[in-house]
Amino acid sequence: MNLRATVTVTLKRSVLDPQGAAVRSGLLSMGYDKVRDVRVGKHLVLELDGCASPEEGSRMVDEMCRRLLANPVIEEYRFEIAEAPSRGGHEC
């Protein structure tokens, strides 16, 4: 089965996020005074082909996050996994 994993990587709460702080100060200066905190992160979309099950895909993505996509010293990650939408189009 073909799966699509959507991974979000952000800095841990305990780690200061200078980019997020800069974005927040920009928003505040634009008048959005209700913005208490901004965290900047990464959004990755992985297309997986030929997985035996969503569980297998999930295990793989978790491993990939731990080994490469996130740095556990400073970052945390979460992901969603779902059946990939059909690629569509006509075969000719």
Added chain:
Amino acid sequence: MKFGIVVFPGSNCDADAYYAVRDGLGVPVEYIWHGTRDVGGFDCIVLPGGFAYGDYLRAGAIARFSPVMDAVLEFAERGGLVLGICNGFQVLLECGLLPGAMLRNDSLQFRCGYVNLKVENAATPFTNALERGRVIRLPIAHGEGNYYADSQTLGNLQAAGRVLFRYCDGEGNVTAEANPNGSLLNIAGICNSRGNVAGMMPHPERAYQRILGSADGLEIFRSVTSFLGGR
């Protein structure tokens, strides 16, 4: 005695390191292509500065999976000397040879210029030509040099004398104003517990003779040769 300079796609201080060793020290040196799995015959391996693999994802994150890095890990395991400079330091953090991680500079700006560094430990293979407490001048050039580690790791580093350099002012005072990137405890360079792997954000290879603005960097390389020579 022979130095090896690893060349990743995107390394850009490899030639500087090569010339610092060859012309500054007068010691044999060769480039090591990132695709090789053999680092036999080398006594010290330098991971140079630059933007290995474009620094995509995180600085050093992809480079650590280069074929050569398996060989570098084995080399370090056997006690070989490994020096990571700037991007090379980031690679050493990513591959776990050194603890901690680099965050974006707290200024959010790429910082390029000379800094003062206080030598915190002069009893390592990389610092023995210096004296503890001495202030040296080296250039920095990085956007992600904001050293981070949890408080336990920082405590261990300090207790074991594994902090090699800290950013300071011209008189050797370690102050917030002298910190160019927000590094915890002003840390600019550290080593592993065994002392054979070191990483530093400043560039000693860009300061190996006075015409470059400082010759202090040569002492780092000279430390390595005196360590190897006396072994």
